[in-house]
Amino acid sequence: MVDLSLVLSPQTPADLAAIEKLDERAFGPGRFARSAYRLREGVEPDHALSFVARVGTLLVGANRMTPICCGPSPALLLGPLTVDPAFRSGGIGEALVGKSLEAARAAGHKLVLLVGDMSYYGKMGFAPAPPDWLAFIGPVDPARLLYCELVEGALEQAKGKVRRAARADAF
Ligand SMILES: CC(C)(COP(=O)(O)OP(=O)(O)OC[C@H]1O[C@@H](n2cnc3c(N)ncnc32)[C@H](O)[C@@H]1OP(=O)(O)O)[C@@H](O)C(=O)NCCC(=O)NCCS
Numbered sequence: 150m151v152d153l154s155l156v157l158s159p160q161t162p163a164d165l166a167a168i169e170k171l172d173e174r175a176f177g178p179g180r181f182a183r184s185a186y187r188l189r190e191g192v193e194p195d196h197a198l199s200f201v202a203r204v205g206t207l208l209v210g211a212n213r214m215t216p217i218c219c220g221p222s223p224a225l226l227l228g229p230l231t232v233d234p235a236f237r238s239g240g241i242g243e244a245l246v247g248k249s250l251e252a253a254r255a256a257g258h259k260l261v262l263l264v265g266d267m268s269y270y271g272k273m274g275f276a277p278a279p280p281d282w283l284a285f286i287g288p289v290d291p292a293r294l295l296y297c298e299l300v301e302g303a304l305e306q307a308k309g310k311v312r313r314a315a316r317a318d319a320f
Pocket of ligand 1: 175176228229230231232233236237238239240241242243244264265266268269
Protein backbone atom coordinates (compact mmCIF):
# COMPACT_ATOMS: atom_id res chain seq x y z
CA MET A 150 0.00 0.00 0.00
CA VAL A 151 1.19 3.56 -0.72
CA ASP A 152 1.81 5.67 2.40
CA LEU A 153 0.13 9.06 1.86
CA SER A 154 0.85 10.57 5.28
CA LEU A 155 2.52 13.98 5.45
CA VAL A 156 6.30 13.94 5.85
CA LEU A 157 8.38 17.05 6.61
CA SER A 158 12.07 16.90 5.83
CA PRO A 159 14.96 19.36 5.45
CA GLN A 160 15.22 20.82 1.96
CA THR A 161 17.89 19.49 -0.39
CA PRO A 162 19.19 20.89 -3.71
CA ALA A 163 17.19 18.16 -5.48
CA ASP A 164 13.96 19.84 -4.25
CA LEU A 165 14.71 23.21 -5.84
CA ALA A 166 12.91 22.69 -9.16
CA ALA A 167 9.67 21.57 -7.46
CA ILE A 168 9.87 24.47 -4.97
CA GLU A 169 10.37 26.97 -7.82
CA LYS A 170 7.23 25.62 -9.48
CA LEU A 171 5.20 26.08 -6.28
CA ASP A 172 6.52 29.64 -5.83
CA GLU A 173 5.88 30.55 -9.47
CA ARG A 174 2.31 29.35 -9.15
CA ALA A 175 1.69 31.16 -5.85
CA PHE A 176 3.49 34.45 -6.43
CA GLY A 177 4.14 34.72 -10.20
CA PRO A 178 7.11 36.55 -11.72
CA GLY A 179 6.44 39.65 -9.54
CA ARG A 180 7.99 37.74 -6.63
CA PHE A 181 11.49 38.74 -7.72
CA ALA A 182 10.66 42.43 -7.25
CA ARG A 183 9.52 42.02 -3.64
CA SER A 184 11.71 43.60 -0.98
CA ALA A 185 12.09 40.30 0.88
CA TYR A 186 13.55 38.69 -2.25
CA ARG A 187 16.30 41.30 -2.31
CA LEU A 188 17.46 40.03 1.09
CA ARG A 189 17.76 36.51 -0.31
CA GLU A 190 19.62 37.40 -3.50
CA GLY A 191 22.94 35.56 -3.64
CA VAL A 192 22.52 34.09 -0.15
CA GLU A 193 21.97 30.35 0.23
CA PRO A 194 19.08 29.40 2.49
CA ASP A 195 20.04 27.41 5.55
CA HIS A 196 18.98 24.00 4.26
CA ALA A 197 18.87 22.40 7.70
CA LEU A 198 16.22 24.94 8.79
CA SER A 199 14.26 24.99 5.50
CA PHE A 200 11.66 22.23 5.23
CA VAL A 201 9.64 20.62 2.47
CA ALA A 202 6.36 18.77 2.95
CA ARG A 203 5.60 15.64 0.96
CA VAL A 204 2.58 13.48 0.55
CA GLY A 205 3.92 10.28 -0.91
CA THR A 206 6.52 11.43 -3.44
CA LEU A 207 4.69 14.69 -4.22
CA LEU A 208 6.22 17.89 -2.87
CA VAL A 209 3.22 19.85 -1.57
CA GLY A 210 4.78 22.64 0.48
CA ALA A 211 8.01 24.40 1.29
CA ASN A 212 9.45 27.01 3.60
CA ARG A 213 12.83 28.68 3.50
CA MET A 214 15.01 30.24 6.21
CA THR A 215 17.72 32.59 4.98
CA PRO A 216 20.43 34.23 7.07
CA ILE A 217 20.15 38.03 7.26
CA CYS A 218 21.58 40.81 9.42
CA CYS A 219 19.42 42.98 11.67
CA GLY A 220 21.40 45.96 12.89
CA PRO A 221 24.41 44.42 14.66
CA SER A 222 22.84 40.98 15.03
CA PRO A 223 22.48 37.91 12.82
CA ALA A 224 18.90 36.78 12.22
CA LEU A 225 16.85 34.64 9.85
CA LEU A 226 14.28 35.60 7.22
CA LEU A 227 11.38 33.14 7.00
CA GLY A 228 9.78 32.52 3.62
CA PRO A 229 8.61 32.14 1.02
CA LEU A 230 6.14 29.75 2.62
CA THR A 231 4.08 28.03 -0.05
CA VAL A 232 1.60 25.17 -0.02
CA ASP A 233 0.11 23.57 -3.13
CA PRO A 234 -3.48 24.92 -3.50
CA ALA A 235 -4.89 21.37 -3.50
CA PHE A 236 -3.39 20.75 -0.05
CA ARG A 237 -4.18 24.05 1.72
CA SER A 238 -6.10 24.45 4.99
CA GLY A 239 -4.80 21.15 6.32
CA GLY A 240 -2.19 22.62 8.65
CA ILE A 241 0.79 22.06 6.34
CA GLY A 242 1.79 25.74 6.32
CA GLU A 243 1.71 25.98 10.10
CA ALA A 244 3.57 22.68 10.44
CA LEU A 245 6.35 23.91 8.11
CA VAL A 246 6.74 27.15 10.08
CA GLY A 247 6.73 25.25 13.39
CA LYS A 248 9.41 22.87 12.15
CA SER A 249 11.64 25.71 10.91
CA LEU A 250 11.31 27.65 14.18
CA GLU A 251 12.04 24.55 16.25
CA ALA A 252 15.14 23.73 14.19
CA ALA A 253 16.34 27.34 14.32
CA ARG A 254 15.94 27.46 18.10
CA ALA A 255 17.80 24.18 18.49
CA ALA A 256 20.62 25.53 16.32
CA GLY A 257 21.01 28.57 18.61
CA HIS A 258 19.40 31.23 16.44
CA LYS A 259 17.74 34.09 18.29
CA LEU A 260 15.53 36.08 15.95
CA VAL A 261 13.33 35.42 12.91
CA LEU A 262 11.74 38.06 10.65
CA LEU A 263 9.22 37.75 7.86
CA VAL A 264 6.99 39.88 5.68
CA GLY A 265 3.47 38.51 5.91
CA ASP A 266 0.01 38.69 7.43
CA MET A 267 -0.29 38.95 11.19
CA SER A 268 -3.70 37.24 10.89
CA TYR A 269 -1.87 34.10 9.73
CA TYR A 270 1.49 34.23 11.54
CA GLY A 271 0.25 35.71 14.84
CA LYS A 272 -0.80 32.31 16.16
CA MET A 273 2.71 31.00 15.42
CA GLY A 274 4.43 33.48 17.75
CA PHE A 275 5.04 36.42 15.40
CA ALA A 276 4.25 40.07 16.19
CA PRO A 277 4.67 43.33 14.25
CA ALA A 278 8.07 44.93 14.72
CA PRO A 279 7.81 48.19 16.70
CA PRO A 280 7.73 51.28 14.45
CA ASP A 281 11.16 52.66 13.53
CA TRP A 282 13.02 49.74 15.11
CA LEU A 283 14.02 48.01 11.87
CA ALA A 284 14.86 49.71 8.56
CA PHE A 285 13.93 47.21 5.87
CA ILE A 286 15.92 46.87 2.65
CA GLY A 287 13.04 48.23 0.49
CA PRO A 288 9.43 49.32 0.72
CA VAL A 289 7.40 47.18 3.08
CA ASP A 290 4.05 47.66 4.83
CA PRO A 291 5.14 48.14 8.48
CA ALA A 292 2.13 46.11 9.67
CA ARG A 293 3.49 43.12 7.71
CA LEU A 294 7.05 43.25 9.02
CA LEU A 295 6.82 40.60 11.73
CA TYR A 296 9.33 39.13 14.17
CA CYS A 297 9.57 36.12 16.43
CA GLU A 298 12.11 35.96 19.24
CA LEU A 299 13.61 32.51 19.78
CA VAL A 300 15.48 33.95 22.73
CA GLU A 301 13.82 36.57 24.90
CA GLY A 302 15.19 40.06 24.31
CA ALA A 303 16.67 39.24 20.87
CA LEU A 304 14.89 42.12 19.14
CA GLU A 305 16.35 44.58 21.65
CA GLN A 306 19.81 43.62 20.33
CA ALA A 307 18.78 43.94 16.68
CA LYS A 308 17.87 47.59 16.13
CA GLY A 309 18.86 49.04 12.76
CA LYS A 310 19.11 48.17 9.12
CA VAL A 311 17.87 44.82 7.88
CA ARG A 312 20.52 43.71 5.39
CA ARG A 313 21.51 40.80 3.24
CA ALA A 314 23.93 38.52 5.06
CA ALA A 315 27.41 38.63 3.57
CA ARG A 316 28.76 35.19 2.82
CA ALA A 317 30.97 35.45 5.89
CA ASP A 318 27.86 36.12 8.00
CA ALA A 319 26.09 32.99 6.75
CA PHE A 320 25.72 30.31 9.39
C1 LIG B 1 -0.30 30.89 3.25
C2 LIG B 1 -0.22 29.38 2.97
C3 LIG B 1 1.23 28.94 2.95
C4 LIG B 1 -0.96 28.63 4.08
O1 LIG B 1 -0.81 27.25 3.88
P1 LIG B 1 -1.82 26.20 4.54
O2 LIG B 1 -1.18 24.86 4.54
O3 LIG B 1 -3.15 26.32 3.88
O4 LIG B 1 -1.88 26.79 6.01
P2 LIG B 1 -2.62 26.23 7.29
O5 LIG B 1 -3.39 24.99 6.93
O6 LIG B 1 -1.63 26.19 8.36
O7 LIG B 1 -3.66 27.40 7.62
C5 LIG B 1 -4.72 27.60 6.75
C6 LIG B 1 -5.61 28.72 7.26
O8 LIG B 1 -4.89 29.95 7.19
C7 LIG B 1 -5.66 30.88 6.45
N1 LIG B 1 -4.77 31.76 5.71
C8 LIG B 1 -4.01 31.48 4.64
N2 LIG B 1 -3.35 32.57 4.22
C9 LIG B 1 -3.70 33.55 5.07
C10 LIG B 1 -3.36 34.92 5.16
N3 LIG B 1 -2.51 35.48 4.29
N4 LIG B 1 -3.91 35.65 6.15
C11 LIG B 1 -4.78 35.09 7.03
N5 LIG B 1 -5.15 33.80 7.00
C12 LIG B 1 -4.61 33.05 6.02
C13 LIG B 1 -6.50 30.05 5.50
O9 LIG B 1 -7.65 30.73 5.09
C14 LIG B 1 -6.82 28.85 6.37
O10 LIG B 1 -7.94 29.12 7.17
P3 LIG B 1 -8.98 27.93 7.46
O11 LIG B 1 -8.20 26.88 8.23
O12 LIG B 1 -10.01 28.62 8.28
O13 LIG B 1 -9.42 27.43 6.15
C15 LIG B 1 -0.91 29.03 1.62
O14 LIG B 1 -2.22 29.58 1.63
C16 LIG B 1 -0.16 29.57 0.39
O15 LIG B 1 0.72 28.90 -0.13
N6 LIG B 1 -0.55 30.77 -0.04
C17 LIG B 1 0.10 31.39 -1.19
C18 LIG B 1 1.47 31.84 -0.85
C19 LIG B 1 1.48 32.80 0.34
O16 LIG B 1 0.69 33.73 0.39
N7 LIG B 1 2.43 32.54 1.26
C20 LIG B 1 2.58 33.34 2.45
C21 LIG B 1 3.49 34.43 2.14
S1 LIG B 1 3.72 35.45 3.52
